[in-house]
Amino acid sequence: MIWQEEFECMSLDKLRDLQQKRLIELVKRVWDKVPFYKKLFNEKGVSPADIKSIDDIVKLPFTVKTDLRDNYPFGLFTCPVNEVNEIHASSGTTGKPTVVAYTKNDIKLWSVVMGRSIAMAGAQRGDIIQNAYGYGLFTGGLGVHYGALELGLPVLPMSSGNTQKQLQLMHDFNTTIITCTPSYALFMAEEAMDRGIDPRKSPLRIGILGAEPWSQQMRDKIEELWNITALDIYGLSEIIGPGVAQECPGKDGLHVFADHFYPEIIDPRTGDPVEEGEDGELVFTTLTKEALPLIRYRTGDITSITYDKCNACGRTLPRISKLKGRTDDMLIVRGINVFPSQIESVLLDIKGAQPHYQLVIDRKHSLDTLEVQVEVNEDIFSDEIKKLEDLQQHIQREIEAVLSLKVDVSLVEPRSLSRSMGKAKRVIDNRNI
Amino acid sequence: MKVQQLSIFLENKLGRLLETTEVLAQHDINIRAMSLAETKNFGIVRLIVENTSRACDLLRMHNFTVEITEVIAVEVNDTPGELARVLRTLHENELNVEYAYAFVERKQNKAVVIIRMDQIDRAIGVLKAEGIKTLTQQELYL
Incomplete structure (x- = not known):
């Protein structure tokens, strides 16, 4: 089902006209309402008068995650905080969360793009959605929820976890669409089998899976275990949350809702656009968002783009490839963004530092685990077991507070962590993704 | 009288206790007494040896975290x-x-x-x- 055919299948010329009109209006709006943008534009020597066509977008400066942090909490809003309708926040890199906000119209927009996503995955009247993305400050749960409301389909706001209840209600209510992280989809299948339930006999027929990177091999495994079509959804809370791009059952790239989120692929070193089909960093401009519009926001995600019409579904929306990596050292663990620098800053705050550390990410029973190995030097070593155990628990609590993620802390011997080229190798990712 | 003891941090890794004793054996250092404390995550071995500071230096050279305790x-x-x-x-x-x-x-x-x-x-x-x-x-x- 195509939820908004007039937009999702519009000719590229018409799409360009619409993007152009929206960009010109957006640039004026942020210039007038957000001092940060006026200053940023001035530094680049550009003003709203310079933006006459969509191609002029390359004259505009980029924005990055740090800009959100530097203007914490509400500095980038176009309106006073009491005029927004919903606020979300994710864990930040220096203890400060990244804050995003939605006006009533923004929530409507989010509902529409998420509605399009769920419909694109193949939802029809009669489907029941089991939403196992986390509800709360994380945008995953509510984003999918709004999409289900937009389509008028029944939705179970399960949130993540409580696998036994997930399996029970899936069976008892005959849910047909599961929305969760790909690793949780695998985990649930394994849990089901452990309980003697054959997941292939479940009523599920579609999985809308995202919030973390996953491979084609993982898709094959999920589809095999559940006997479903497993499709990738892309989003980030800075742009809107889930519902920025979505795969159709053709599985040939993710359709970007480019009438609202204007995509560019750039060379991350030079900032220049790359050729169509070439890999580069994905950049978005939110053309219609009200409370927190972003201009040329650098996602850090590496992908490529094509403007060819999709043979499978007929949509004309540009498609990005499945994500190929990151430009920075950001990790995604159980859907949560983790920067090694966050862990470093926690360790540096602990007396007797600067300890060396290493992050080991694994996927055990389909769930990601994050182990933080901390080298014990003579400054923090104690002959007394309880002092070392206190230290270990203290580090664990501090890291968990910053990341909102359960971690395991291990104390290891100094210089036992591998170094490469004289520099510590900080991250070992054992997940096959 | 006070006696000096070596306390050595051991991470939870196969063969680490053996390596500790081998360093001492290679340098002809006799162990008079030993106690091993272990947790789920790591261990501490405590040793009484004849030449404590020499043993301490040797173990540190082999990348062990060592403390001399009284x-x-x-x-x-x-x-x-x-x-x-x-x-x-x-x-x-x-x-x-x-x-x-x-x-x-x-x-x-x-x-x-x-x-x-x-x-x-x-x-x-x-x-x-x-x-x-x-x-x-x-x-x-x-």
Whole structure:
């Protein structure tokens, strides 16, 4: 089902006209309402008068995650905080969360793009959605929820976890669409089998899976275990949350809702656009968002783009490839963004530092685990077991507070962590993704 | 008298205790007493050796985290009630034992108890007043 055919299948010329009109209006709006943008534009020597066509977008400066942090909490809003309708926040890199906000119209927009996503995955009247993305400050749960409301389909706001209840209600209510992280989809299948339930006999027929990177091999495994079509959804809370791009059952790239989120692929070193089909960093401009519009926001995600019409579904929306990596050292663990620098800053705050550390990410029973190995030097070593155990628990609590993620802390011997080229190798990712 | 002890951090990895003892063996350092404390995550091995600072340097050269700690070595007769007498003396003087381990001297029918605690000097004093002997590093190797 195509939820908004007039937009999702519009000719590229018409799409360009619409993007152009929206960009010109957006640039004026942020210039007038957000001092940060006026200053940023001035530094680049550009003003709203310079933006006459969509191609002029390359004259505009980029924005990055740090800009959100530097203007914490509400500095980038176009309106006073009491005029927004919903606020979300994710864990930040220096203890400060990244804050995003939605006006009533923004929530409507989010509902529409998420509605399009769920419909694109193949939802029809009669489907029941089991939403196992986390509800709360994380945008995953509510984003999918709004999409289900937009389509008028029944939705179970399960949130993540409580696998036994997930399996029970899936069976008892005959849910047909599961929305969760790909690793949780695998985990649930394994849990089901452990309980003697054959997941292939479940009523599920579609999985809308995202919030973390996953491979084609993982898709094959999920589809095999559940006997479903497993499709990738892309989003980030800075742009809107889930519902920025979505795969159709053709599985040939993710359709970007480019009438609202204007995509560019750039060379991350030079900032220049790359050729169509070439890999580069994905950049978005939110053309219609009200409370927190972003201009040329650098996602850090590496992908490529094509403007060819999709043979499978007929949509004309540009498609990005499945994500190929990151430009920075950001990790995604159980859907949560983790920067090694966050862990470093926690360790540096602990007396007797600067300890060396290493992050080991694994996927055990389909769930990601994050182990933080901390080298014990003579400054923090104690002959007394309880002092070392206190230290270990203290580090664990501090890291968990910053990341909102359960971690395991291990104390290891100094210089036992591998170094490469004289520099510590900080991250070992054992997940096959 | 006070005695020096080596405390060595061991991560939870196969063969690490063996490597510790091999470093000492290669350099002809004899281990007089040993105690291994372990947790789910890591271990600490405590050793009494003849040349503590040399052993410490060698182990550090082999990337071990090592600390020299002070303990007392109490010599008692290898007969029932002797250890209780030591502990009672400490208890009556409100001296707390952190940890302890012991070994037996067959030749002299004596036992030696290594005790780690706060206020070591005071402990040595109260034990002496009760006629309980604490050994020096050299006496441990007689």
